[in-house]
Amino acid sequence: MAYRDPSQVVDPIETHINYTIDGLIELLNVRRAQLLGQVHNMREDERAAEIALQGMTTQLTEAQAYLQGHLKENPLQSMQERITKEMEDKLRDLRNNIPVESVLKWQCDTRELEICISRLGDIMQEPVDLPKYSTFQTSTVATGKKGSGPGELNSPHGVAIHEATNQIFVADYSNDRIEIFSDTGEYLNQLGVRQLNGPWGMAIHEENVYVSCCVDHTINQFTLTDMSLVRKIGSVGSNNGQFNFPRQLTTDPIGHVFIADRGNDRISVHDTDLNHLRNITHQSMTKPFDVKVSRDHVYILCPYNKPCMHVLTLEGHKLHSLITSGLGMDVLCPLFFCLDSLNNFVISDEDSHTIRVFSPEGNLLHKIGTDGHQQGMLCYPKGIAITPNGRLVSVSRNENYGLQIFS
Template sequence: MADYNAPVIAPVDPIETQINELFDRMVYRLNQRRAALLNRYHELRDEKAARRSERIKKFEELVGMKAETEGRLQMNDLRELQERMIADIELKLAEVNTHQPETHIVFRNQSEPLEQLIAQLGEVLEEEVPIIPNYQAMREVVAVGKKRRAPGKLYSPRAVAIDYNTNKIFVTEGAQILSRGLFSTHKRISIFTERGDYLDSFTHKDMQGPHGIAIHEDNVYVTDTLVHAVFLFKMETSFPLIAKLGTGGSRIGEFNSPQNLTVSTNGDVYVTDFYNNRIQILNSSLQPIRNLTKKPIQNPRDIKLTADEVYVLCEDNPCIQVLSHAGERLRSLASRSMPNDVANPHFFCLDVAKNIIISDWCYNGKVKIFNKEGIFIHAILVEHQKKVPARGLALTKDLSLVVIFPDSDYYLRIFSCL
């Protein structure tokens, strides 16, 4: 019987690593070209539609002028002039109504008809080519949110989520342990643009220690580790509270330090129930459905879903447990005992190739990337600050990586490979 807790260890072949790097660069460039073609395709389609609309408008104007001129025809000296005007209008109408020549575009040093180019682009766009960031080329491009309580600053930030409809960045600001068991809380969610500009923030009187966050359609889900609950806010101007579930406990619908959460395509909410060693599944209105597994999961911290699998970041070694949607353990990834592995993982995310990006709470200032087999690929560093822990992270639509570094000069940092 397979031992699902056994570390996945494989020798690293430098030639294979180089080949993989070259392949990643090739795919990245291909996707950049694909994105450029897509933009050009939409520009050409809009231009063609605008030309047709302009012809129709001109035709209607000429028809109106002709009708108006015919109505003014009188048996006088101006009749001959008016008839000539009608003849000119009819000539222009014929020109407008004549089939326009095909638009040709210079593409690949060849002149191709627009319709043919659109058909070719359509074929390219239908291809399922994974868009993968070039992690080796990622550099810090934005650093915002110094430690302050004022709007636009960040105090004890925890997790980050992206609203992919607007590209807005949502950051939870939670509880900070001071001394003798005392807490300092800020209990709010701050919102930034994809460039790090501050937009807004919201909170609720029942929140004490907001931690994890997930966005699905117009719903914002937030876990609270101090009141042991999950909150549901509506994505509206004042972010009204729609539902709340949970108190401290171990029964279904109760939590013991819920950490992070994610939402499936059908709206089910998966919550990591840390000290209860389980994953609770709720519906979109926060009504409990079931536990993901019957067997305990060692202190789960973060969770992500793919079409056919569930990835859980937990205290086990390896720290990534991959399960089926029925809760069956499939494999374990990302060892915590080998060189270049994570020491104290807290959050993670996946790209489309199922590469695993993990934030390390150990004081090394690194975000570490593993491939889908759990083999270390690359580490992203905070330049000039190599001893800061990392927490929440997420990939934006344009493949930038947003990371929370709670003990650095700037708490919110954005890395890009563009």
């Protein structure tokens, strides 16, 4: 038997142990590599998530700033612009597709749509500054002493405001003219001298001034472009285009003229050129003295009715009546009124020598003035109006002042 060096002898147990250890080391290295890869991926995911979070935070910050900026604006702005554009586009499409022979009929049938578009333009208008009724202890301006000279008044009646300039137009009844003042009381000009016969009421739309004359039962249209008389319509009677002691008048947003035709118990509606369109009547509406129009309603003041204020739709359907008049009631003899931007009724009450402010529901809110001839006092107040900058204008038969401005 050959000799074997013990150092050269391979121990199978040792070989197995070494093989096993080498396998474990290899497995540990593989696992180590796997774990290091997972850690690397997790760190990459964390970085990606952090970057995404930063992006979302930036987007949220920008969205918040955008939202806050738009919340400061009127929330109806975008809706109004979108609806107006859609309606104008539809109108344009309709016009392009209508046969020529049907144009006149189509224009008549779509008048209400035209009115709606016009009203949309008013939705976003800045509201009129509300007069501070509760602080009106006396007027800030008193002018127009009794007389017939420039800037003087003799039995003033209706009042109208030119919204673009805040100028005040006063129907100088006994002097048969219109006197024009600034909103701070300075005399500016005259209108209709030797052309009017007992001017009672007025309305202004853009550059057109409409004046009712109850002595000769006419409606007169002037233009402020050159202060000239454009046309005169009417005579005493009950036919369309005739009047029986017409009183106050007003215009809607598109320039239609609403006339309180007192003796005919109706509101006569005309276009901007005073062509007759229709009449508004109701069995409970008698002897109307004043009329106003909002976007949705017609308000008619009938001083001899109890209640005296009637609210109708634009089509003339009566909705309700409010504000009781008569001896011992809220008002005695209301002949003129106006609306503020909250649709409160501001009424000049002739027999109580006061101005009364009522909520749209008919609740008395404020009372202004007392009987007398000093500044701040009212003697048989007549026409009343509110300027766009929130001044309350009133005329009366005060011996010292015909026109007073409360602000």
